[in-house]
Amino acid sequence: GIFVQRVYLEAAQKGLGVTGIGAYYDLKLQQFLGTDEAILYVAAIGAV
Numbered sequence: 001g002i003f004v005q006r007v008y009l010e011a012a013q014k015g016l017g018v019t020g021i022g023a024y025y026d027l028k029l030q031q032f033l034g035t036d037e038a039i040l041y042v043a044a045i046g047a048v
Helices: 002-013 026-033
Strands: 016-020 043-047
Touching (some): 002 016
């Protein structure tokens, strides 16, 4: 909660947009990132 809110606020301060991604394939994302750790949150950050 607090971490994600901080990301949104920092991005807004820098003129960037953030959106959380609510659906993704856990295993494919773990393989892409090269980790076996649980992925708790995914977000896209970029220019508005």
